[in-house]
Amino acid sequence: MSQQAAASPRHANSSFRLFAIAAMAFAAFTFAPPAFSQNCALCYTQAASSGHRMIEALRSGILVLIVPPTLMWLVLAAISYSKRNQFKHADHLPRPASDW
Numbered sequence: 697m698s699q700q701a702a703a704s705p706r707h708a709n710s711s712f713r714l715f716a717i718a719a720m721a722f723a724a725f726t727f728a729p730p731a732f733s734q735n736c737a738l739c740y741t742q743a744a745s746s747g748h749r750m751i752e753a754l755r756s757g758i759l760v761l762i763v764p765p766t767l768m769w770l771v772l773a774a775i776s777y778s779k780r781n782q783f784k785h786a787d788h789l790p791r792p793a794s795d796w
Contacts, residue, residue: 743751 739754743754746754
């Protein structure tokens with residue numbers, strides 16, 4: 697019982713540390729000025745020479761191509777995280793040599 701109580705704060709601390717690192721990495725990649733300046737020269741010239749409707753179509757096309765895969769990966773990560781402890785080794789079976 698005391699081992700479980702002692703392991704609980706360590707688990708909470710590592711979870712918070714992982715969340716903090718992920719939040720800092722997200723902020724670094726999201727708010728970095730080079731992240732906003734990644735433009736294709738051909739795309740830029742085509743969008744600049746086209747009309748307002750074409751620019752809006754290009755913006756919505758970019759959202760259509762980016763948002764669904766991102767949401768799918770987020771859902772997959774959430775499911776994987778929630779099922780992380782579902783598969784456990786039986787106590788009576790030998791454990792494999794590579795325990796990862």
